[in-house]
Amino acid sequence: MANYDYDMGIIGGGAGGLTVASGAAQLGAKTLLIEKEKELGGDCLHYGCVPSKTLIKTAHVYHQMKIAPTYGLPEVAPPPVDFREVSRRIRSVVAAIQEHDSEERFCALGVKVEFGQAQFADSHSLSINGRTYTAKNWVIATGSSAAIPPIDGLSRTPFITNREIFYLERLPASMIVLGGGPIGIEMAQAFNRLGSHITVIQRGDQILAREDKDMADTVMETMRREGVDFRLSTAVVGTKDLGAEREVTIRDANGGISTIRGETLLVALGRKPNTDGLGLEAIGVELGRQGVKVDNRLRTTHKHIYAVGDVNGGFQFTHAAGYEGGIAVSNAIFHLPRKTDYTFLPWCTYTDPELASIGMNEKTAADKGIDYSIWTEAFSSNDRSLAEGESTGKIKLILNEKEKPIGVQILGPGAGNLISEWVAALNGKVKLSTIAAAVHPYPTIAEINKKVAGNFFSPKIFSDKVRKGLKFFFQLKGRACGQA
Numbered sequence: 001m002a003n004y005d006y007d008m009g010i011i012g013g014g015a016g017g018l019t020v021a022s023g024a025a026q027l028g029a030k031t032l033l034i035e036k037e038k039e040l041g042g043d044c045l046h047y048g049c050v051p052s053k054t055l056i057k058t059a060h061v062y063h064q065m066k067i068a069p070t071y072g073l074p075e076v077a078p079p080p081v082d083f084r085e086v087s088r089r090i091r092s093v094v095a096a097i098q099e100h101d102s103e104e105r106f107c108a109l110g111v112k113v114e115f116g117q118a119q120f121a122d123s124h125s126l127s128i129n130g131r132t133y134t135a136k137n138w139v140i141a142t143g144s145s146a147a148i149p150p151i152d153g154l155s156r157t158p159f160i161t162n163r164e165i166f167y168l169e170r171l172p173a174s175m176i177v178l179g180g181g182p183i184g185i186e187m188a189q190a191f192n193r194l195g196s197h198i199t200v201i202q203r204g205d206q207i208l209a210r211e212d213k214d215m216a217d218t219v220m221e222t223m224r225r226e227g228v229d230f231r232l233s234t235a236v237v238g239t240k241d242l243g244a245e246r247e248v249t250i251r252d253a254n255g256g257i258s259t260i261r262g263e264t265l266l267v268a269l270g271r272k273p274n275t276d277g278l279g280l281e282a283i284g285v286e287l288g289r290q291g292v293k294v295d296n297r298l299r300t301t302h303k304h305i306y307a308v309g310d311v312n313g314g315f316q317f318t319h320a321a322g323y324e325g326g327i328a329v330s331n332a333i334f335h336l337p338r339k340t341d342y343t344f345l346p347w348c349t350y351t352d353p354e355l356a357s358i359g360m361n362e363k364t365a366a367d368k369g370i371d372y373s374i375w376t377e378a379f380s381s382n383d384r385s386l387a388e389g390e391s392t393g394k395i396k397l398i399l400n401e402k403e404k405p406i407g408v409q410i411l412g413p414g415a416g417n418l419i420s421e422w423v424a425a426l427n428g429k430v431k432l433s434t435i436a437a438a439v440h441p442y443p444t445i446a447e448i449n450k451k452v453a454g455n456f457f458s459p460k461i462f463s464d465k466v467r468k469g470l471k472f473f474f475q476l477k478g479r480a481c482g483q484a
């Protein structure tokens with residue numbers, strides 16, 4: 001049997017790679033982790049989830065200051081935002097979390113960390129910094145980067161992506177956002193709230209294309225009321241650098257051509273897998289359009305090389321990368337064949353209101369030909385939401401033909417947290433009647449979960465049939481008010 005330097009080699013020290021590294025090392029596997037940046041943590045920590053959620057909170061506070069009178073408070077006119085201070089806060093939150101993802105912490109777990117750009121020499125060996133390391137198993141966890149499509153003039157026009165946006169020197173007076181996906185939309189709302197004039201250009205006829213249109217449209221209408229300019233069904237024809245401003249030429253749904261100008265151009269048009277320079281083609285690892293091709297055990301064309309996280313082009317979330325990291329560890333270290341199952345993978349877009357989802361929505365249920373039914377409850381009927389002044393949105397529960405829950409979408413305050421009850425319920429196959437009967441504390445926004453489940457049972461319990469039966473058996477006297 002070949003004698004390798006390591007049991008497990010991992011390329012990429014982000015959400016997926018770090019999960020594999022800590023899991024493998026703690027199980028006793030001799031583990032090597034390779035990262036090309038100066039620090040561990042990946043996109044999520046440095047250019048993704050953490051800075052974006054920190055920025056969103058800052059923008060939320062500033063927005064609350066501006067809408068103080070809606071809470072019965074005196075009107076205040078806060079001074080303009082100094083973005084260097086916002087960036088400073090972002091950096092401090094990133095630095096605090098970085099400590100959990102430090103080289104020292106992983107070394108203490110038993111992981112050898114190497115920094116540098118790695119390239120496969122053969123399917124078991126990898127060269128980095130002039131040295132070659134061999135490993136029995138490899139995990140590719142190199143993540144993704146902003147996709148830069150071949151738009152006419154874009155290569156000559158200064159633009160920013162998620163790598164630059166959190167660390168700007170000043171707040172742009174105006175920003176054109178190319179792309180109406182989660183990243184573009186979260187940034188559009190946050191920067192608009194901080195004081196930039198925002199225009200979002202989206203090719204499709206709704207933002208957040210993966211979501212049901214009614215939910216996505218409510219997000220858009222909320223943002224529109226706050227001042228964001230949306231151009232839907234609009235194609236980007238080209239871009240131009242005008243010195244102090246960027247110009248974007250667009251074509252609307254009727255074929256009309258016009259231009260928009262903005263100080264800053266944000267490209268948020270999807271992601272591309274980070275596979276350049278790894279030498280994957282040379283060692284025969286097959287690549288697809290979305291990323292490294294994997295089977296349902298996350299194995300590439302070489303069964304001892306796995307690909308987890310954004311790089312395999314599947315669900316591009318931190319928790320998906322972590323989940324996949326665990327699957328790779330099970331398969332490679334435990335030798336327990338474990339397959340991926342994304343049936344109840346939740347996600348959330350952190351706009352205000354947030355839009356969270358688990359399981360099927362109406363779009364996916366309809367695509368699968370499921371004869372579904374929908375049960376809803378509006379946040380405007382939730383006492384706590386009214387007290388909080390956050391009553392936009394609703395919860396949507398989707399049942400299949402057998403009246404079993406197959407999905408939930410929540411558009412409302414703290415939806416990302418509220419969906420967790422459904423994460424437990426759907427994964428644990430908890431009966432809807434249990435959720436409807438379980439006592440939830442009052443007044444909480446989470447009561448909406450119980451309420452929507454109750455909405456399914458109400459027409460059955462309070463039906464004419466039940467009323468007649470009770471009247472017959474127990475001689476109930478019926479209505480006391482409104483009767484002649």
Ligand SMILES: Cc1cc2nc3c(=O)[nH]c(=O)nc-3n(C[C@H](O)[C@H](O)[C@H](O)COP(=O)(O)OP(=O)(O)OC[C@H]3O[C@@H](n4cnc5c(N)ncnc54)[C@H](O)[C@@H]3O)c2cc1C
Nearest residue numbers: 012014015016036042043044048142143309310316317318
């Ligand atoms: C603006 C933004 C906001 C986001 N918000 C959320 C959110 O709220 N919730 C959520 O779940 N997800 C969010 N995401 C997505 C999330 O960041 C990714 O899904 C997650 O980081 C994927 O983890 P990963 O391990 O696959 O990749 P990463 O975390 O990016 O890690 C990949 C690592 O590999 C390294 N690497 C790349 N190439 C090489 C190489 N050749 N050699 C060595 N190392 C290499 C990289 O430097 C990086 O450290 C957001 C993304 C963005 C851009």
